[in-house]
Amino acid sequence: MGDDGADMSDVLKLDNQLCFALHAASRAMTGAYQPLLEALGVTYPQYLVLLTLWEEDGARVSRIGERLHLDSATLTPLLKRLEAHGLVERRRSTVDERVVEIFLTAKGRRLERKASEVAKDIFCKTQLSLGELGRLREELKELTRKLQAVAA
Amino acid sequence: MGDDGADMSDVLKLDNQLCFALHAASRAMTGAYQPLLEALGVTYPQYLVLLTLWEEDGARVSRIGERLHLDSATLTPLLKRLEAHGLVERRRSTVDERVVEIFLTAKGRRLERKASEVAKDIFCKTQLSLGELGRLREELKELTRKLQAVAA
DNA sequence: CGCAACTAAATCGTGCACGATTTAGTTGCT
DNA sequence: AGCAACTAAATCGTGCACGATTTAGTTGCG
Known part of the structure; x- marks a missing residue:
């Protein structure tokens, strides 16, 4: 039969793509x-940076990059914007x-409480159980x- | 006990975030x-556009946007770059x-075969079974x- | 000491994502 | 015909992602 003739019809179908x-x-999550x-005055990637800082205040740029898999080319300008908004200080x-x-x-520390409400709102929106969410997260x-x- | 004092310690932990x-x-996929x-001379988002065209050649911009959830602000310049590389024609x-x-x-049509090899390479890299991949994909x-x- | 090897962050260039607006073309209604 | 409402794509501005290079500072070694 068609050696790999069948491939084309499936392998590259958009609906079949995990990617x-x-x-x-x-x-969609973003x-x-x-x-x-x-409402908190931050973008989504800025929020991710704040997540790391709420856990580990005073982290160096490279440490934040390690946790978020980002390099200084992305972080430096982002952190300058956070600084311009008065949420962090670069020393x-x-x-x-x-x-x-x-x-x-x-001001940056105060956002944590509001942020946890945001995270809960999103959790509701996913309509996942804690177990489902945890499993999906670990698979990812x-x-x-x-x-x-x-x-x- | 601490009403929602326990929240902070978990809800916002980076490692617990599905997002x-x-x-x-x-x-990481990109x-x-x-x-x-x-090797094919395209970027990842350009590859996604090509996926739609291999399925549906001659699609209009808005149709591609519908399938990829992208608007013309993203697609117009991307399509111009694909055109500049001689892979598509805008009419x-x-x-x-x-x-x-x-x-x-x-030239654009010829890339399909090579692209299916790329897709297979990535599939191998995920070390997922077809079933696992399908389940994860549908959950997403x-x-x-x-x-x-x-x-x- | 002096200097090469290394490291951290910043900078540069390109491309993607997306809200908001603009431009051009079509449709429907009177 | 004439014009308002609508639609498709393009354009504009901002921010993120990332490869590649640069700048500044540190460390180790002869």
Whole structure:
């Protein structure tokens, strides 16, 4: 039979693509957060940075990048915008002047409470149980690990 | 006990966030495709557009946008780049001159075969069974639908 | 000390995403 | 015919993502 003639008809169908389902879901998630975050005056990627700071205030740029898988080309301007909005302070480390440490301002710290309401709103919107959410989340983390593994 | 004092400690932890797991997985997927697509001379979003055209050659801009959830602000420049690379042709419809229809060139059509190899490579990298992949994909589609639903 | 190797962040350039507006073309209604 | 309502794509502005390079600062070693 058609050796791999059958492939074309399925392998590349948009509806069968995990990659597109992932891409679409990620953008839908961002889109769901966006109007809620607007009230806090931050964008979605800025919110992710704040999540790391609420856990680990004073982290250096590279540490934030490690947690979010982002590099300084993305973070530096983003952090400058957060600083311009008065949510964080960027301080050059005195022990190693190459390092920039990021500290929440009082205003930045105050957002945490509102942010937890936002996170809960989104959780409701997903209509997932805690168990389902947890399972999906861990599957995605596992997928991320697999995709980041260097080519064999 | 602390009314919602326990919330803070969990609800906003980065590791517990579905949104971040999704964001990270999506970027990891793009990152996995990117070096393979480089050989075809296209970016990942351009590849998604080509997927729709291999299924539906001659689609208008709005139709591509409907399938990929993208608007003309994103698609117009992307399609111009695809045209500049000789992969598609943009033609104003004669029956309705507001409409721009996108046609694959011979070069664009030829990429389909190579693209299916790329898709298979990525599938291998995920180390998912066809069943697991299908289930995850459908869960993501369902999540996308939920997140896109207008606020109740 | 002096200098190469290294490291952290910043900068540069390109492309994508998206809200908002604009431009051009079509349709329907009187 | 004439014009308002509508529609499709393009355009504009801002922000994110990321490869590649640059700048500044540190460390180790002869």
